[in-house]
Amino acid sequence: xxxxxxxxxxxxxxxxxxxxxxxxxxxxxxxxxxxxxxxxxxxxxxxxxxxxxxxxxxxxxxxxxxxxxxxxxxxxxxxxxxxxxxxxxxxxxxxxxxxxxxxxxxxxxxxxxxxxxxxxxxxxxxxxxxxxxxxxxxxxxxxxxxxxxxxxxxxxxxxxxxxxxxxxxxxxxxxxxxxxxxxxxxxxxxxxxxxxxxxxxxxxxxxxxxxxxxxxxxxxxxxxxxxxxxxxxxxxxxxxxxxxxxxxxxxxxxxxxxxxxxxxxxxxxxxxxxxxxxxxxxxxxxxxxxxxxxxxxxxxxxxxxxxxxxxxxxxxxxxxxxxxxxxxxxxxxxxxxxxxxxxxxxxxxxxxxxxxxxxxxxxxxx
Numbered sequence: 224x225x226x227x228x229x230x231x232x233x234x235x236x237x238x239x240x241x242x243x244x245x246x247x248x249x250x251x252x253x254x255x256x257x258x259x260x261x262x263x264x265x266x267x268x269x270x271x272x273x274x275x276x277x278x279x280x281x282x283x284x285x286x287x288x289x290x291x292x293x294x295x296x297x298x299x300x301x302x303x304x305x306x307x308x309x310x311x312x313x314x315x316x317x318x319x320x321x322x323x324x325x326x327x328x329x330x331x332x333x334x335x336x337x338x339x340x341x342x343x344x345x346x347x348x349x350x351x352x353x354x355x356x357x358x359x360x361x362x363x364x365x366x367x368x369x370x371x372x373x374x375x376x377x378x379x380x381x382x383x384x385x386x387x388x389x390x391x392x393x394x395x396x397x398x399x400x401x402x403x404x405x406x407x408x409x410x411x412x413x414x415x416x417x418x419x420x421x422x423x424x425x426x427x428x429x430x431x432x433x434x435x436x437x438x439x440x441x442x443x444x445x446x447x448x449x450x451x452x453x454x455x456x457x458x459x460x461x462x463x464x465x466x467x468x469x470x471x472x473x474x475x476x477x478x479x480x481x482x483x484x485x486x487x488x489x490x491x492x493x494x495x496x497x498x499x500x501x502x503x504x505x506x507x508x509x510x511x512x513x514x515x516x517x518x519x520x521x522x523x524x525x526x527x528x529x530x531x532x533x534x535x536x537x538x539x540x541x542x543x544x545x546x547x548x549x550x551x552x553x554x555x556x557x558x559x560x561x562x563x564x565x566x567x568x569x570x571x572x573x574x575x576x577x578x579x580x581x582x583x584x585x586x587x588x589x
């Protein structure tokens with residue numbers, strides 16, 4: 224009778240753990256960011272199953288090493304000795320290479336443990352390392368550590384959970400690799416230097432985001448200057464103004480009006496933007512100075528006010544859970560706004576979105 228009772232309790236424990244696994248899987252279902260899925264998994268293992276800490280590595284595309292992409296609980300940093308693990312090195316690398324799960328409830332006694340004193344000092348006894356496999360090879364490794372020995376029921380639930388994790392990560396990685404690469408944003412001064420030649424442009428002041436109309440006019444002016452063999456140019460940022468100055472050599476047979484003829488469209492465009500275009504000849508009539516002065520019109524953001532609130536908090540390093548608490552919305556709503564934000568900005572990851580918003584001056588609360 225007692226053996227039957229014990230078995231019934233074990234089944235009840237397994238069913239409860241499977242229910243928790245289902246809730247965790249529901250959190251990241253449909254996500255397309257591998258790092259976000261990994262963080263959700265490790266957070267959930269610590270919060271729902273009371274693991275001491277959990278980590279998840281993804282195999283790099285060259286399959287020579289693994290990258291730590293999520294760490295929750297006792298350790299949350301992603302740098303350190305195990306940030307990059309060579310394939311086949313340490314226990315994590317061996318699990319990825321051979322695709323064999325490893326379980327232990329006596330971690331301080333294992334020969335492979337790099338620092339047994341650490342395991343003893345932190346009272347880490349349980350360890351589960353699972354390969355996340357697709358087509359007979361690992362795409363990642365999930366490692367879970369606990370103070371208490373891990374029960375057979377939890378290990379069984381963990382094995383089942385790893386299948387859902389693998390499927391979600393595989394879909395996210397495939398989606399990520401199918402997307403066109405987003406080139407890093409190039410600053411206006413770099414674009415101007417490409418037009419004029421790097422030795423001909425100087426930058427004065429801190430570069431600021433400009434509206435597309437202002438930036439386009441500056442680029443068009445640089446194209447004209449390059450065609451006229453401009454010898455010197457500088458881009459100057461002042462309080463509310465951006466100025467492009469250039470020096471052109473004037474041939475003896477050329478008149479000032481002939482030199483300025485290509486800039487008629489520039490003059491009209493500058494006036495329409497609230498700026499000005501000025502010229503001045505030196506006393507010898509051999510050098511003409513051009514000065515295009517425009518107001519610093521900041522590029523308008525395509526994001527809604529709520530999306531701007533979300534991206535400002537993302538830039539502060541907050542996770543979805545923390546953002547949801549600050550904005551009094553659900554985590555699902557945070558993910559909805561984030562997905563729309565990535566689409567509007569034409570980027571694949573949150574880091575890229577924050578970079579674009581920062582470059583365009585959209586992170587300020589104003």
